[in-house]
Amino acid sequence: MARVVLKDLTKRYAGGNLAVDRLNLEVADGEFVCLVGPSGCGKTTALRMIAGLEDISSGEVSIGDKVVNMLPPRDRDIALVFQSYALYPHMSVYDNMAFGLKLRKTPKADIERSVREAARILDLERFLDRKPGQLSGGQRQRVALGRAIVREPAVFLMDEPLSNLDAKLRVQTRAEIARLHQRLQATMIYVTHDQVEAMTMADRIAVISDGVLQQVGTPKQLYEEPCNRFVAGFIGSPSMNFVELKVQREDGMRLVCEGTQVVLDDAMAAQLRDLGLEAATVGVRPEHLRVGEPEGPGLRVSATVDVVEFLGNDALIHAAAEGRDVVAIVGADIHLAVGDAVILSAAPRHVYLFEPQSEMSLGAR
Amino acid sequence: MAAQARRRSLVLRRIVATPAPDPGAPNLEAAVLPETGRAPGGGWRRHLGSLAFLTPAGIWLLVIVGYPLIGTIRDSFYNNDSTKLVGLGNYKTLFSTADILVTFRNNVIWVIVFPFLVTFLGLLFAVLTERVRWATAFKTIIFMPIAFSATASALVWNSIMSIDPHVGMLNASIETVDDWFNAPGLYPVNASAGQTVASLAATGLRPGPGATLESTATVAPGQTLKLGMIGISPATLQLVGAEKAVVPPAASGAVSGVVWRDFSPSHPAVRGVVFPDEDGIAGLHLSLLSSNGSSVASTVTDAHGAFSFSSLSTGSYRVEVVANNFASGFTGIYWLSGTQSLTPTSGLSQTAQALLSVPLVDLSMITAYLWIWAGFAMVIIGAGLAALNREVLEAARIDGATEWQTFRRVTMPMLAPVLIVVLVTMIINVLKIFDIIVNMAPSVSQANTLAVAMYDFGYASSPSANGLASAIAVILFILVVPVIYINLRRIR
Amino acid sequence: MSVAEAAGLAIPVRRRRLSIHFRPSRLVLNVVLVLVAIFWLVPTISLTVISFRPEGLFGISGWWTVLTAPSQLTIQNYETLLSTGFATGGILDSLVTTAAITVPATILVTVLSSLAAYSLVFGRWRGRTAVFLVIVALLVVPVQVALIPVAQLYDAFGNLTGLKLFGSLPGVIIFHVAFGLPFGVFLMRNFYTGIPKDLLEAGRIDGAGEWTLFRRVVMPLGLPAAASLAIFQFIWVWNDLLVGLVFLGGNPHHTLTIFLFSQTRTLAANYWVISTGAMISIIVPLAIFFSFQRYFVRGVLAGAVK
Ligand SMILES: Nc1ncnc2c1ncn2[C@@H]1O[C@H](COP(=O)(O)OP(=O)(O)O)[C@@H](O)[C@H]1O
């Protein structure tokens, strides 16, 4: 087992495209870290640099306290699960899993034992003689996992391993990988564009946008204290509502624009005053909005219901507030119909303020 | 009425072969359409319409390929002017004629050697070019010869492989390298014309051991020797820069003398006298042998043919003209020989000799043909490589495979179908190889193939031997039948 | 367009370099490939140079001496060879004859194959698959199996109608077309299979007839494939020796390959004619190769990989 340290890791592709920009990250031994970000933000590139499949433009990758920049993949003690699984099409499931061990000249009996064990864990025992072409997507995915497991690497790298599965299987396999991590206690770096995956599985999450690391933290930290508007919008589903409001100083400090206002509590007001801001971006999560007038300070939106999506226990409301779309999750027992006028409100502790230019969070509480 | 409509609609459906009818209202549309006269394309007419598109090609193939195929099979059982049934006679003749067996042998060589070589080269090039920046230029260069006719290629290679080092680049290159290690003497003996070193001795010389000459007389220091040679042309001497022969004066403690061309135009019959119109033999390497035959000194004659070994202790010596004066240089390899064998076959029966002696020209022709087709193999294999899932190859590297292990154990197996396609295509190609043979191999040679033999029987001989030619064609056809089978299985 | 690019049609857009860890061997690799490339170019260069050297120098000094003495180059051979103009049996006459065979044979194969493939893909008659499989089977039949009977057929036809096919250009063309068709149909059918049937159904609903559908929908869409086929077939026929040799028997007009072939068989040291003639004979296919490489490669791949 080993820890992984990325120091100013940078990748500039031949065309000049800066795919990863000075990425700094420490992954502790046995930790499960998710790299998450929208598609094309450089996650795969970062992972491939860790694996040794891609040249490093500048910076350092250390695995287990050893700089591995110049080591070929086979000397890095890693395993990589590819998005496309990349199974050897001409080998049976057994041989797919055994290949790495055979190359390492592991004794036959040991290979046999490791592969059978992995197959048992992953419920693949019945398929050992099949070729990948004769397996379903989920089974292939498990073979890819198995191929990584049997090698007992210090670090597992996974590149969107669930993205080719259907929704149900994805949830199932998600749990399986989490269990696997519990069991193996190995260091895992897991790439995904799906924040739900990251939130459910990771010990810590690193959010990347446009090649730049935005924030690293536990799922709870990211959810509660996003450092900027990007992270706030990216983490959480459905995503946070944002609105730009002007500062109004008469009768107490408040932020307003047509139909929406935020009555600030003292702490916020002081902060805004200190910064001398005339405007701020306000964010509030759909799940924190409730129907009804605010009790005391806080956010108040008056809007018209546009769409109601019934989710079972809850309902997802899309409401129009002066041309802006506001999304709220409300209890299914609150009956709203399209066209109803509605007042939505949120408590001050659920209201996030962002500096409009830099988009940095103001309420880093 | 309804039943009738349904039956009609069924008929229509069969004609039109409507894809998977919707179970809800399957027949309605088909039933209604004819009545409104809006059957797309007009029902039967459409059916015929598109079939008509096939007709020209179909008839063409039937008449020019289908029928002749049967005709050839029939002809192969008839005698040579197709008047008498001879059963398997033609085939028996083919398989019992040594020349034809050699022809078969050549086809076998081509079919075994060429496809594998060309596939190997194609694979090699395709893999190697993956790693260089100028792959496009390289591929274009290798692929270009495919635009050459086999005839033109054969002609080009004829010149490259010409035996004359002033024409054939290959022999010229070999000559250059060979001269480096094995310089020819100034006076090469043309052994192939029957000339020997011994025949050069005229006066005071006799054949020595090996291809040397030595003085007949033994000499002591202070004496001179006159050594006459014949059979060396004035042109050669002129080229070497030889001048009038001069007998050097005797000197004490030295053995001196002259080696000269002992042939005077003014006294053609007189030997042993140095006439003024006789030239010395310049640049000749000599060595001085002591009485026990070991060489004690060496020298080179000057432009007048004079030489001198000085500071000698007393004793008796002989002068030797060493062998490398007469060494002939590289005279060219007859790459296009249709008979010179690559394999030793002496001591075998005549048929075995014929069958086992592979002519040199086979090698040359295979080279020329590789030049044409390697690009084809490379392009196809390259496309196959490019279509491989890169991530699988990367997975192998993650799994710990070296470059070579990845290639051997992952790339190659994944590429196997493409390699087989190339192999099979090339086997078919060389099975009927004709152009390159008739243009490169000498007309009378051990290098003919079935296609050439068939052409010779059917067209180049008079009267033509249709029966034999047809039998060969049938054999060619039988040889491709497995490929037809493979193709059909692949398509299905 | 280049071979590599064209051959890369099926390649996923983003190609990653295979490896990152063997720099030192890269130089060796490049050197080896340069040597191979030079080796591959030598025949073409030698042919070109020989054709531009005076006849008298052949056999006296090697063509490579041109490297040190470029002044020996001359167009004299071309002048001599072309000076006879279009006289029967000359090089220009052969060029015209070859073109007169190749062009019609190419057009016919392309058109007939397209039509047949249309019928095989979009027609709705039974047995289409069977017919296609028969055509696939014919794909590898050697021309040799048809030479003698077709010659007899031509004779019989001549006796019957007075039209001589044996020894005439149409006879050669007919034969070439027949042996070009299986590949043509195969290639075009494979391409047409990729055209969505809905497109034709839409046309049919609009009342278009089969011919209109072929002319207005399928043929324009199939143009790239047709181009591949045409180029493949063109080079194939242009370079043929055997068929011309057999079916032009007795005809004073020769194809280029026959012209060259007969020169080699005269044994005289007329290599200047051969090299100059060979140069003239490869100009057209080479030009086509370089202008339409992409289509040519596609044709090759369609024939082999599919
Ligand atoms: N081989 C390459 N050459 C050039 N640009 C590339 C290459 N691979 C990826 N990129 C670019 O780098 C950026 C990051 O890509 P990637 O790491 O695959 O993103 P992600 O995995 O986050 O979706 C993208 O803009 C992509 O277009």
Ligand SMILES: [Mg+2]
């Ligand atoms: Mg990715």
